[in-house]
Amino acid sequence: MKRAVQSLRRALQQAWLKEAGTATVEFVIAFPVIMMIFFMSFEAGWIMIRQTMLERALDLTVRNLRLGKYTNPTNDSLRTAICSYTSVIANCTSSLMIELTPVNTTTWAMPTLAAPCVDRTQKIQPVTTVQQGSGDEMMMIRVCAVVDLMFPLTGLGLDLPKDASGAFHMIATTAFVNEPT
Numbered sequence: 001m002k003r004a005v006q007s008l009r010r011a012l013q014q015a016w017l018k019e020a021g022t023a024t025v026e027f028v029i030a031f032p033v034i035m036m037i038f039f040m041s042f043e044a045g046w047i048m049i050r051q052t053m054l055e056r057a058l059d060l061t062v063r064n065l066r067l068g069k070y071t072n073p074t075n076d077s078l079r080t081a082i083c084s085y086t087s088v089i090a091n092c093t094s095s096l097m098i099e100l101t102p103v104n105t106t107t108w109a110m111p112t113l114a115a116p117c118v119d120r121t122q123k124i125q126p127v128t129t130v131q132q133g134s135g136d137e138m139m140m141i142r143v144c145a146v147v148d149l150m151f152p153l154t155g156l157g158l159d160l161p162k163d164a165s166g167a168f169h170m171i172a173t174t175a176f177v178n179e180p181t
Helices: 002-017 022-066 075-085 155-159
Strands: 096-102 138-147 168-177
Touching: 022 075, 022 138, 022 155, 022 168, 075 096
Parallel strands: none
Antiparallel strands: 096 138, 138 168
């Protein structure tokens, strides 16, 4: 019995000292971490591209709005214009909400802090205001796009604030002054 225990101990020591398979162990430990960093980087880049394109689309639409190319703009016409300038937001017309409101320049009272966004868990969406404003009036326009993450289970996807449907809200805001009449 003593001899069997000693031979087992010797066999375990020899197995422990062998270096065959150490690269596999390192790979199994390091590969998931490296892939997580890769997916997080890709997700961050994709979010930045969508945010940049949303802001660009809003700027181009506001430029046309200021130049008077949209007569009596409505929520649907502004949404269609913004979505025509961006192609990186999936289901753009159904995931975009726009608010266009005048800013009182005597009190500088701004609209509420939270921008209205589409709630995909509800069938009926809240109504937002689209007021064209009068000449020489300062206007603020906010756009909220509800987008899904590509890799929601990575560290970046887990840390971002999401709504009840698991989507992320991207908000773009700009202000402009209507041309005097």
